[in-house]
Amino acid sequence: MATNTKDKTDRPFLSDIQELRRRAREHMEMGAVTSAYKADREKVISILNEVLATEIVCVLRYKRHHYMASGIHAQAVAEEFLEHAKEEQEHADIVAERIVQLGGEPNLNPEGLAMRSHSQYVEGKSLLDMVREDLVAERIAVESYSEIIRYLGDDDPTTRIAMEAIMSKEEEHADDMKTLLERLGHEETKS
Numbered sequence: 001m002a003t004n005t006k007d008k009t010d011r012p013f014l015s016d017i018q019e020l021r022r023r024a025r026e027h028m029e030m031g032a033v034t035s036a037y038k039a040d041r042e043k044v045i046s047i048l049n050e051v052l053a054t055e056i057v058c059v060l061r062y063k064r065h066h067y068m069a070s071g072i073h074a075q076a077v078a079e080e081f082l083e084h085a086k087e088e089q090e091h092a093d094i095v096a097e098r099i100v101q102l103g104g105e106p107n108l109n110p111e112g113l114a115m116r117s118h119s120q121y122v123e124g125k126s127l128l129d130m131v132r133e134d135l136v137a138e139r140i141a142v143e144s145y146s147e148i149i150r151y152l153g154d155d156d157p158t159t160r161i162a163m164e165a166i167m168s169k170e171e172e173h174a175d176d177m178k179t180l181l182e183r184l185g186h187e188e189t190k191s
């Protein structure tokens, strides 16, 4: 309704509603992306594809660590690795969905995956090595995601909010790995 386009001080807070309706019908092929989208869409898609690669590499690394830790009878640690692998997979799915919403294509090509990823795939020999490498990878993710969040600012709030939720999970992961590292380090010095 036209009266809704003005706030209590009679200052327009929305574009004219007729104009808004007209614009919504334009470029329907863009789906969720409207003229209110202020970010550089191509650039955001390419950043999100790097995040996607980072998450997939994290899934693979945690899975590898899960199976190797199971082999050395560290059941509790193995379970923690598996839980993280599942959460990294959820992050990958959120990011891939957002890429599609923005009109892009998720890059899941295994070729170049490690190059596109911010964090690395390090196998680690001992349990302690694995946990240490996971902590490093989480710290890389936290740092690069916080840069992405700052870059997005108010230009793409939906992507920013998704990245904030993912980053807070990575902070939890880093904290989990730090706790494990301390516990394992402690056990090592005892034995």
Ligand SMILES: [Fe+2]
Pocket (backbone or CB within 6 Å): 055, 058, 087, 088, 091, 166, 170
């Ligand atoms: Fe993640």
Ligand SMILES: [Fe+2]
Pocket (backbone or CB within 6 Å): 058, 084, 088, 138, 141, 169, 170, 173, 174
């Ligand atoms: Fe993580």
